[in-house]
Amino acid sequence: MDANTLFEQIKKKQSVLCVGLDTDLEKVPQHLLQEEDPIFAFNKAIINATHHVAVAYKPNTAFYEAYGIKGWQSLEKTINYLNENYPDVFTIADAKRGDIGNTSGRYAKAFFEDLGFDSVTTAPYMGKDSIEPFLAFEGKFTIMLALTSNPGAFDFQTLKVGDTELYKKVLKTSKSWKNSDRLMYVVGATKAEFLAEIRQIIPEAFLLVPGVGAQGGSMDAVFKYGATETAGLLINSSRGIIYASAGENFAEAAATEAQKLQQQMAVHLQKLI
Numbered sequence: 458m459d460a461n462t463l464f465e466q467i468k469k470k471q472s473v474l475c476v477g478l479d480t481d482l483e484k485v486p487q488h489l490l491q492e493e494d495p496i497f498a499f500n501k502a503i504i505n506a507t508h509h510v511a512v513a514y515k516p517n518t519a520f521y522e523a524y525g526i527k528g529w530q531s532l533e534k535t536i537n538y539l540n541e542n543y544p545d546v547f548t549i550a551d552a553k554r555g556d557i558g559n560t561s562g563r564y565a566k567a568f569f570e571d572l573g574f575d576s577v578t579t580a581p582y583m584g585k586d587s588i589e590p591f592l593a594f595e596g597k598f599t600i601m602l603a604l605t606s607n608p609g610a611f612d613f614q615t616l617k618v619g620d621t622e623l624y625k626k627v628l629k630t631s632k633s634w635k636n637s638d639r640l641m642y643v644v645g646a647t648k649a650e651f652l653a654e655i656r657q658i659i660p661e662a663f664l665l666v667p668g669v670g671a672q673g674g675s676m677d678a679v680f681k682y683g684a685t686e687t688a689g690l691l692i693n694s695s696r697g698i699i700y701a702s703a704g705e706n707f708a709e710a711a712a713t714e715a716q717k718l719q720q721q722m723a724v725h726l727q728k729l730i
């Protein structure tokens with residue numbers, strides 16, 4: 458998918474909502490456990506109930522890898538279902554990969570070619586040659602961690618390296634990499650006050666912003682400091698949407714929560730685009 462198609466979705470749905478498919482068998486409604494593949498059954502119901510207000514879906518691979526081969530099959534069925542039924546939505550494999558170049562190339566092939574995701578999250582710690590193999594894939598995006606939502610973000614990411622913070626150095630340096638126009642960045646909603654300075658370094662790139670909902674980040678602040686003329690944001694909520702109810706009405710409850718977020722987004726988007 459290209460950025461223009463994503464922007465068209467954002468305008469059409471008046472939404473920058475990314476639904477996080479962090480599907481945990483300990484949390485899915487009991488009645489689904491009788492299904493042959495409860496994870497896929499849950500995801501399918503959530504997707505069908507929310508696709509009209511969501512522009513992106515983000516399965517976090519940890520929740521699938523935790524169940525071995527079966528979990529991987531559930532992930533595969535989920536991405537196939539999205540690609541076949543909702544080809545206009547943007548898909549994110551939240552895998553936070555990155556290794557020596559030769560190995561990164563295999564990760565990129567796994568998520569972009571074999572599974573057919575539009576994007577994958579990566580960690581920048583191993584530097585340029587660990588990310589460029591992902592960037593080599595035309596029509597795909599690589600979403601690199603910049604300033605994460607968790608408390609540990611302050612352990613390394615904000616440390617001074619010379620006269621600048623490490624996360625700013627990462628942002629600046631990554632702009633010089635081959636195919637850097639295929640980069641997006643993760644900035645946690647809990648770190649919204651940093652967004653104004655981040656936008657000075659990367660004025661146009663799309664940001665994946667997790668941390669609203671369960672982690673307490675403010676959507677209003679994210680729009681205030683992080684929005685661009687093409688929105689430039691994908692705001693993720695996982696648990697706040699998918700576990701809105703543990704009962705048989707889980708999909709309707711998820712739709713209600715997703716709609717609430719979309720309505721908040723629409724208020725901001727009407728002023729922007």
Ligand SMILES: O=C(O)c1cc(=O)[nH]c(=O)n1[C@@H]1O[C@H](COP(=O)(O)O)[C@@H](O)[C@H]1O
Pocket residue numbers: 477479517551578604605606607643644645667668669670671672693694695696697
């Ligand atoms: O890359 C991510 O998506 C990510 C980065 C980050 O800084 N913080 C963060 O929470 N995430 C992911 O975003 C999702 C947030 O889930 P909720 O807190 O349930 O909305 C999880 O899948 C996290 O792994």
